[in-house]
Amino acid sequence: MFNLLKASHLFCFCVCILYLSVSSASARERFVDVKMLFPDQSVKRCGHSSESLTLKRDEPVTVIVHGCRSSAGQFKALAQVYEHLGEQTVCFEYDDRQSLDTVSGQLIDALNALSPIAGDERIIVLGHSQGGLIARRAHTQHRQDQKVLTHSHIDIATISAPFNGIDASSHCGIGWLRIASLGLVDAICYLVTGPKYLDIPPQSDFIVQPGALAPQVYSHLVVKTDETETCRTYSSSGQCIEDDYVFSLVEQTKLKIETSPRITSVVVDAGHVEIVGNDTNIPWKLISVLQENRLMKMPEEAEFESFAQAVRKIYQSFI
Known part of the structure; x- marks a missing residue:
């Protein structure tokens, strides 16, 4: 009888430990x-x-x-x-x-x-x-x-x-000006703003579409x-x-x-x-x-x- 009671207490203790472990893990996962x-x-x-x-x-x-x-x-x-x-x-x-x-x-x-x-x-x-x-x-x-x-x-x-685009960057999106400048406009715009210079002018595809x-x-x-x-x-x-x-x-x-x-x-x-x-x-x-x-x-x-x-x-x- 004593051994049975002892085993019962041990079982309950293990269940409690398991419950607390699962609860703790569940809390961490939240x-x-x-x-x-x-x-x-x-x-x-x-x-x-x-x-x-x-x-x-x-x-x-x-x-x-x-x-x-x-x-x-x-x-x-x-x-x-x-x-x-x-x-x-x-x-x-x-x-x-x-x-x-x-x-x-x-x-x-x-x-x-x-x-x-x-x-x-x-x-x-x-x-x-x-x-x-x-x-x-x-x-x-x-x-x-x-x-x-x-x-x-x-x-x-x-x-x-x-x-609606950034007016100050308009020249960066003018095709003929970019060509006529032999790439100088592109170089300057890239230097000032980086690759996004093609996205921010009012006439860019990013803005128009x-x-x-x-x-x-x-x-x-x-x-x-x-x-x-x-x-x-x-x-x-x-x-x-x-x-x-x-x-x-x-x-x-x-x-x-x-x-x-x-x-x-x-x-x-x-x-x-x-x-x-x-x-x-x-x-x-x-x-x-x-x-x-x-x-x-x-x-x-x-x-x-x-x-x-x-x-x-x-x-x-x-x-």
Whole structure:
């Protein structure tokens, strides 16, 4: 009888150990280390920190795509706002001189890798400036490289993106001028912008033929910024010493894109950097637009003030 009782206790102990082991393994499997998934750091924590980042499975993920001459570091504070609201974010890094078609293909690869983590939940892709061009291109059908998105539910938001081409690069797309200059125009354009010089002029194929949205895209929020009379940097006396004007509304408006029924287009009075936030500005306008369009959680009415305080604290730390 004693031996039977002892064996029973031993059996129960083993079952408990097995249960705890399985539970622990299951808990580990619910989280994915981004560094393990993307050893090349193409997708990482937003910010300059090398700190690791884990994503919880079966939860929505917001992917931020920076613009030209920017990096994940610029969006560290915005990512922390999402985190405060209980939402997961990562930043997509890329060579901003590379062909936009090439980079958009890399973004597709990244989104396809993230898809099993999000599961049935949506992925939100947020692209600023050149990042907006890349974000939309990644979500179009019939690509030359034959790459296809595997996730079933994606929402995108593009901010201050020059969908109608960049006027300052127009000469890079004039065929006769490129020929008449015996390649000098191509050489100069390549030196200044890299391979993407063929993608950004208003007359380029990339701009003229933007392509139709893939069926996986449920919505596309186009945030255009009226950047006239905006200022990025002020002197100690309050004088503007650097404006925040980069793209006109004409450069940001492409009717072929905005006629889709999945498009919502809004115009915000804000500078090019101001809209996403910088070391002197909290991007309240962008936060409001994203929340109104359900691309960022809206806090409960009773939590509005505490949310505002948290955002101010985040950006004070960022500054």
